[in-house]
Amino acid sequence: MNKPLEQMDLRGIQVNAVPGRRPLAIDGAQTCVALFAQRCAELGERTAHREKDLGIWRSYSWKDYYTAAKNIGMGLAKLGLQKGEVVSILSEDRKEWLYLDLGIQCIGGVASGVYTTDSASQLEYLLRDSGSTFLIVENDEQLDKFLEIADRATSVKKVIILDDDGLQDLNDDRFMFLDELYAIGAAYSDEFPDMFEDSIKAVNPTDIGLLIYTSGTTGAPKGAMLSQENIMTSIEAGLHSVPVFATDEQLCFLPLSHVLERSVSVYSPISARCTVNFAESPETVFDNLQELSPHTFTAVPRVWEKIYSRVLVLAQEATPIGRMAYGLAIKAGQKRTTYLLDNRPVPVIVAAQYALWNTLVLKNLRRMLGMDRIRRATTGAAPISPELLKWYLAIGVNLLEGYGMTENTAICSVNRIGANKVGTVGQAVAGVQLKIAADGEILTKGLNSFAGYWRNNEKTAETFTDDGWLRTGDVGNIDEDGYLSITGRLKDIIITAGGKNITPAEIESRLKFSHYISDAVVIGDRRKYLTCLVMIDQENVEKFAQDGKIPFSDFASLCAAPEINALIKGEVEAVNKEFARVEQIKDFRLINILLTAEDDELTATMKLKRGLVEEKHKALIEQMYS
DSSP: OOOOOOSEEETTEEEOSOTTSSOOOBTTBSSHHHHHHHHHHHHTTSEEEEEEETTEEEEEEHHHHHHHHHHHHHHHHHTTOOTTOEEEEEOOSOHHHHHHHHHHHHTTOEEEEEOTTOOHHHHHHHHHHHTOSEEEEOSHHHHHHHHHHGGGOTTOOEEEESOOTTOTTOOOTTEEEHHHHHHHHHHHHHHSTTHHHHHHHHOOTTSEEEEEEOOOSSSSOOEEEEEHHHHHHHHHHHHHHSOOOTTOEEEEOSOTTSHHHHIIIIIHHHHHTOEEEEOSOGGGHHHHHHHHOOSEEEEOHHHHHHHHHHHHHHHHHSOHHHHHHHHHHHHHHHHHHHHHHTTOOOOHHHHHHHHHHIIIIIHHHHHHHTOTTOSEEEEOSSOOOHHHHHHHHHTTOOEEEEEOOGGGTTOSEEOBTTBOOBTBOOEEOTTEEEEEOTTSEEEEEETTSOOEETTOHHHHHHHBOTTSOEEEEEEEEEOTTOBEEEEEEGGGOEEOTTOOEEOTHHHHHHHHTSTTEEEEEEEOTTSSSEEEEEEEOHHHHHHHHHHTTOOOSSHHHHHHOHHHHHHHHHHHHHHHTTSOGGGSEEEEEEOOSOOOTTSTTBOTTSOBOHHHHHHHTHHHHHHHHO
């Protein structure tokens, strides 16, 4: 399935390796930091990334990138950072995140991201577990978290603050602003002009570059150690399966603490020489998408669901002629998609109908969404409805589903343009092997398999089989063409009181395709039948209530309205028709609290944490079985 690729030239990027075997090199560089230094020297004044300042997009060059990373790395070295020590970064996405990440790694340190939604107690755990010697915080809000636990974070020598707003009077030797670090680094570089470049050369492929903490859906978060070789293998796999080109514009908005965004917006652009644009905030991502119209775009299913819901709302609000045109355009797109997914030639009449409706409706729709230039879009980090993927293909957006995890450096399989089987997560990427264990667990093997958990040899040993395969914890199957399907999590398998094994992920995915349902958790382990906790889509359900003149005063009263419960009941019953009787939802309850990324029940990629949801809403569950 994956043939060895030697001396393969991908739009000017030379991959000199047989995938899965050492030594791996991209354009002669065997580490990400060496490739970074090479790209910065090669591209100089060309734009590396953009960021908004007072509402205006500002460009920053590869030379700016290197200078900032160098000053940070040298500044930290002057302050005492030793090779192999951890530096934690607590900030929203911004250009300085990249400078810090690369500066730390170039000097031999280990970069570890902290989610801005983490609490002070979670920050304390991460700092103590990692033994971080330095902490970078974005602003006064994030600094307050550290101040709560400062006396217990004894390993932290210095806290570096990116924004000084409201902190000008801060006077404490333990704190420093970024500009001061830049100045220290520049002076140290003048004193030792070859030190930074020598440090980059001293970084080996097996050296740990990243410490990425898992979301901790079961127990305390574990720090996954990713080596330079892991990063380079992930880059190389992406080059072959989901290539990015030097002319591409990208939009960065998912947390850079997460392995997916780190791979997409930091390391892949280094290899591809493309331009990264930083969204102003997670709340403005749709506006920024419209402004930029990127060539590639990666998001989690919750974002793709939200875009789809917005389009449906707009279609409902359109004139009768507008609604009819939208319906006919989607129908034409779906007809064409059926042939494309079956790898059959599109009949002339079907192609002509699509061309007509593409001109009249779909082009304008993509332009309105900021997807008129999009060549390839990807989704991952959580399951997505196959029907949603087909809808995007119907409107002319190549949305491809892939699969990976922190422990295999973000990617192990992905669908590709021309090799896309909806309902699967694609074929294994270059350099990665896949197989299914006797109990159905998906196992992977390759140089992208992580180096282990930080200071936790016992958990590391549990994560690998005796012959070196990585246990993913996911259950699935591989078809005759090598396409991988994921049916659920091993730990989430429901065994009903009647002894029936059920994987809830597919049922939940079908429920979430409804634009009235934001998320769902199926319950039923050791129970007589299945039930479900549902989180409604606030925007769409509120509009339904307003259109139907259904009174409500807040989110809780909206969830309590009989008409809303009847609406969701209809959605559940529609999904039930797709499943066997034993797999059907017999009752449901609405979670009447609005959840955000700050809530414990949600991961950073907006997935519900099954265990916590079941624990917090135990009373609702018991109602359904009483």
